[in-house]
Amino acid sequence: MAHTPTFSDRPRVLVVGGGYVGLYTAFKLQKKIAKSGGIVTLVDPLPYMTYQPFLPEVAGGNIEARHAVVSHRKHLKQTELIQGSVTAIDHENRKAVVAPADGGAPFELGYHDVVVAAGAITRTFPIKGLAESGIGLKSIEEAVALRNQVLSLIEKASTETDPAKRQRALTFVVVGGGFAGIETIAELEDMARDAVKLNDRVEQSELRFVLVEAMGRIMPEVTEAQAIWVVEHLRSRGVEVLLNTSLANAENNHLQLINMADKSPAGEFDVDTLIWCAGVMANPMVRSTDFPIEPRGRVSVNVNLQVSGEFGVIENAWAAGDVAAVPDVTGGLPDGTCVPNAQHALRQAKRLAANLWASRFNKPLKGYKHKNLGAVAGFGQWKGVAKIMGIQLQGPLAWVAHRGYHGLAMPTVERKYRVLTDWFVAMFAGRDLTQLENLADPRGSFAAAATPKPKPAAAAPAPAVEAAPAAAPVAEAPAAPAEAAPAEAEAKEEATASK
Structure with a gap:
């Protein structure tokens, strides 16, 4: 019932x-x-x-x-x-x-x-290919998927022999220069470089991170001077910051960028990771x-x-x-x-x-x-920017302010404790660089093991060979060619008829 x-x-x-x-x-x-x-x-x-x-x-x-x-x-x-x-x-x-x-x-x-x-x-725009090629960062599921994807692509690239496919796997693009976009590209870049240190088959110089922002500046919540500092900071880490630039097409993971000033082409390339952080x-x-x-x-x-x-x-x-x-x-x-x-x-x-x-x-x-009260942002370990009650901070102090504010703002004492524990462990053991595979198909391995395997095809039976009449032992002779069998049978039949 x-x-x-x-x-x-x-x-x-x-x-x-x-x-x-x-x-x-x-x-x-x-x-x-x-x-x-x-x-x-x-x-x-x-x-x-x-x-x-x-x-x-x-x-x-x-x-x-x-x-x-x-x-x-x-x-x-x-x-x-x-x-x-x-x-x-x-x-x-x-x-x-x-x-x-x-x-x-x-x-x-x-x-x-x-x-x-x-x-x-x-918030998205009608860009061809965006729905198929992109991923947002608005849910916990998206954050987990991004972490695993970046780490898995680094591992994949380490054994890829095709230069184009290798570069595509190691290229990561974030669209949107607000707080979410800046923090996302900074954290992922920090994690990716730590992961590459553990993999001798990938060079740091092969990693490519690109930030695409349609406006002429990033992070409107901070001062213009701080926004300029953030751009310089990201570029010093090897991140390509493309201001006044927009995504025009993303079909088949092939990105086409345009210059917002004159609508002229601003570059195109292939990526496996396109992250959309262009607002809500x-x-x-x-x-x-x-x-x-x-x-x-x-x-x-x-x-x-x-x-x-x-x-x-x-x-x-x-x-x-x-x-x-x-x-x-x-x-x-x-x-x-x-x-x-x-x-x-x-x-x-x-x-x-x-x-x-x-x-x-x-x-x-x-x-x-x-x-x-202001704004705080973290860009990876000991890096950040903040404007708190008119006081401008950048670097380690801003990073401490970022963690202090959000640690206090996290709802419930139980969750605050868990997050603080995560931070404490990471300071000594480093960030967790283990990717989890097959989350989209967790039953795959079990289903493969539980599916009955087809039995191998039986071998064709060997042709029957007529037994030779009893005779005195003789030395073993090499096998006769297959073509000789009919002639031998005819000779036996003639001998029987003559008796």
């Missing part, structure tokens, strides 16, 4: 998305809502929250992949968890449509309050709601993180993080909204949870206000 899942019929606070905002909102509200007779329900296709600032270090082998994610079940024990995606919201009727992650039939879920925290997805966009699921959406595709909210449109506040609807256009009262982007980063998302979640709870008792709500 099939088991039908049941969900609580208590008044529900529905949290759409389990990232920074979803995790912290549910964590802050679950006990309070439960004591008041309600329940917090979190819906996300993944069973964990990913701390995305650590993805470059996971790809670079400095942090164990599972330590960069936070389990929903372990830390949201009083929250109703549904592994799936909210595909539509009808707030007028307080209904949401949920599609289970296992492909089951979608179902409706009622709620009292809804928190839209669906986050962002990778709000989760498009919000377009399947009856909430007001601003021009950049985000949910419109007021300073209290309430969904709000031209007709005022929409009661019992909240949003924050990358999917929401949160006003920045301290002065931020030109459009006056908060930068979509972890620093804002973590703080917005706590403010949203406090305001939602206060609204239950008609208490005054407090607006979100946080001045960006």
Whole structure:
């Protein structure tokens, strides 16, 4: 008999998305809502929250992949968890449509309050071949795959005799010069050079790392002087930094670049590794709601993180993080909204949870206000750049600041401990340079062993030879040629007939 899942019929606070905002909102509200007779329900296709600032270090082998994610079940024990995606919201009727992650039939879920925290997805452009040739760095799975791919390609190239295929395997391209792109190419370059030191068949000079950025500068979050220093730093490590350059075509892993100034060709070459880090966009699921959406595709909210449109506040609807256009009262982007980063998302979640709870008792709500403290970035061991409260750092001090900030920002004490342990071990033992193979087909070797092997074809039987009549022993003679057999048989028949 099939088991039908049941969900609580208590008044529900529905949290759409389990990232920074979803995790912290549910964590802050679950006990309070439960004591008041309600329940917090979190819906996300993944069973964990990913701390995305650590993805470059996971790809670079400095942090164990599972330590960069936070389990929903372990830390949201009083929250109703549904592994799936909210595909539509009808707030007028307080209904949401949920599609289970296992492909089951979608179902409706009622709620009292809804928190839209669906986050962002990778932003791409209609470039031919990009979907087939590229990989992003937005998920823990992508980080693990990148780490294994880079290490495996170095090993593959070490036995490759075709110069073109060897160069293709040892060429790594990152598109996007923001924080994610810079940290990714720096960590992978650092890891690749450590790996080559252990392989005598590959020379350091054979590694080729290329950064492609369409704008005239990188990392808009830091000062122009620091951005110039980062470019010089990367180039001193052998990284090719191509500014004002864009990817035009990536079909069959053959990249064609163009100059953004005059649209002229800017080079072409083959690669096995194309990493896309050219920005993010709000989760498009919000377009399947009856909430007001601003021009950049985000949910419109007021300073209290309430969904709000031209007709005022929409009661019992909240949003924050990358999917929401949160006003920045301290002065931020030109459009006056908060930068979509972890620093804002973590703080917005706590403010949203406090305001939602206060609204239950008609208490005054407090607006979100946080001045960006700055930015930190790590470029591999003892290398980095930072701007903290106007103070500019680069090199080892910036690297320490980067690890200090993100170590503190990592959610939950348990995960902080695991990450700090990873860093401590790596300082003495070095980064982990072991690639894991066959993750895409883990059953391959077992299936091959368990598949019955066809029996070898039986050898053709030798032609029968008539026994010779008994005779006195004679010396063994060499075998007669095959052609002599018929003549010998005829002679025997004639002898028998004459008797």
